[in-house]
Amino acid sequence: MSLLSKIQRIAYLVILSSSPLSAAGPEAPIVWSPPAGFDPGKDGLGLPQLPGVSHTTIYDPQLEQPLVGLDGKPAPQGWLNHHARLLRLGNHLVVTWTSHLSDENAPGQRVLACTALIGSDGEIHWSPTIVEVGPSPVPMKPRGWNSHPDLLDGPFVVGRLAIIKGRLYFSGALPAYDGWTDEVGLHGGQRKPIPADRYRLEMNRETNFRYDIMRDLKLRFIQAWEFRGNELVPASPMYLLAPAVKSIEVTPGRFKPVIPLNETYRNAPSIGTAPEAIQQAATAKPDVSFERPLPYPPGKGHLAADGFNGLAHWAEFRRPDGKWVVVRDNLEKRGFYYAALKPDAGAEYPPAVRTNLFGDVDADAGELPDGRVWLIGNDLPRVHLYLTLSNDGIHFDRTWLLRHDRIPLKPGLGKTTQPNGPQYPHVLQLEDRLIVAYSIGKQRIGVSVVPLESLR
Secondary structure, rough: HHHHHHHHHHHHHHHHHOOOOOOOOOOOOOOOOOOOOOOOOOOOOOEEOOOOEEEEEEEEEOOHHHHHHHHOOOOOOOOEEEEEEEEEEOOOEEEEEEOOOOOOOHHHEEEEEEEEEEOOOOOEEEEOOOOEEEEOHHHHHHHHEEEOOOEEEEEEEEEEEEEEOOOEEEEEEEEEEEEEEHHHHHHHHHHHOOOOOEEEEOOOOHHOOOOEEEEOOOOOEEEEEEOOOOEEEEEEOEEEEEEOOEEEEEEEEEEEEEEOHHHHOOOOEHHOOOOOHHHHHOOOOOOOOOOOOOOOOOOOOOOOOOOOOOOOEEEEEEOOOEEEEEEEEOOOOOOOOOOEEEEOOOOOOOOOEEEEEOOEEEEEEOOOOOOOOOEEHHHHHHOOOEEEEEEEOOOOEEEEEEEEEEEEEOOOOEEEEOOOOOEEEEEEEEEEEEEEEEEOOOOOEEEEEEEEEHHO
C-alpha cells in the first residue's frame, strides 16, 4: 500500500472512530450488523469473500482496445471512464459509460458502449470492440479549476440506451459545467440563473465554493441502434429533438455565449424528418425502466434530518412489507450511508437519517425473487465493493466482500492521484445472477457476475 493510501485509510479510520457503528439516527430505517472480523483498516475489510463471483475488465485504455467512433473511424482512447450503466435486450448485454481523455464531465466527454452475448450455455461473451454511442460535442480538452469568464466552453454528453417498443435507442443531452457554488442544492443541473452571491468562477475550498454547477444547454437527441452479431451499430442518423441554446444566463442579467458545437451536432437533422417510429420513440417511455424516479418535494432532495444537507447518489429498494427505502451518501458527512422510508411507491421521501451502514459514494440495491433485499456499497477509499443482504429490508445481517482492487491512476480533475479501485456499481438482475458494472478508479470499466445461488 502506498504512503498516500495509508494516509487516506488512517483518515477514514478517524471518521469511523468519531462515528461508531452503533451511532445511527433514532429513526434509521435500516440496521447493519457487521460480521465478526470486520475491520476497515484491512485490505478486504476483514469480510468473507462472496463465493462464485467472476470478474471481467471490459475496457482498459492502456490495452488500446478497438474503439470505433460514430463515423466508423477509430476514436481516441480515454483515461477517464465512469458512470457505467447496464441494459439487456434478448440475449445481448450492453454496458455504457462516459469517457474523456483525462477528466470527468470535461469538455468533449462522450459516451461509449461495449456489448456481450449470453450464450446458450449461459456464458457471457464480451465483444473486444468499444463503440461511441454519444459522440463528443466539442474537441476534448482538460477541465480546469477555473471557469472561462466570458464563454461557456465545456459541453459534454450524457445519455442512456433504452428499449422502446422492442428497439434500441440512445437518448442524449448536452450539459456543461460553469462556475462553483457553496450551496450543495445548486450543484446539480440548473436551468435557471443562480444568485450572484452563490456563484464564483474559481473553486475555493476555504470559502466552501467547492460544488461545480451543471448547466443545461437544452439540446436533446435520439438515435436508433441495433446488433449485428456481437457488435452494436447505428440503425439511423442522430436526430435533434431540440437544438442547443446560444447563451446561458449564469446569474441574473449575466449571460455567457455557448461555444460552437462540432459538425455532428450542428448538422444533425430535426426529429420532424425522422421515420414515424423514431418520432414516437422520442416521446415514449422505455419498455422497462432500469432507473426508478426518486420522488422528493421540489428542492428537498439533498436534505438530511441532522442538518448535514449534502445527500447525493442514491439506491432504492422495496421491502417485503411493501414499503420503500432510499439509501444515500452524504457529501457533507462521509463514512456512513443515510436512508429514508416511505409507505408506498407514490409517496415522497422525507429527509434521510444517518444509518450505521458503513460506506460512501454511490450504492445500488434491489430485491431478490424471494423478497430478500441486497445492497452493494463502497468504502470511502473506493477500493472495496461489498454486498450485504437482508431478509426483511431492515436488518442487513449478512455481508461479503465483492471485489477489492487498487490500481495506479493517471491524474485528472475529479479523479484522485492515489491508487483506488471499484466504485459506483450499477446492477442488472437476471433470472439466475446479478450483473454488476462499475468503474475501477474512474479509469477502467469492470463487470462482476454474482450467481443468485451464492446468496443463500
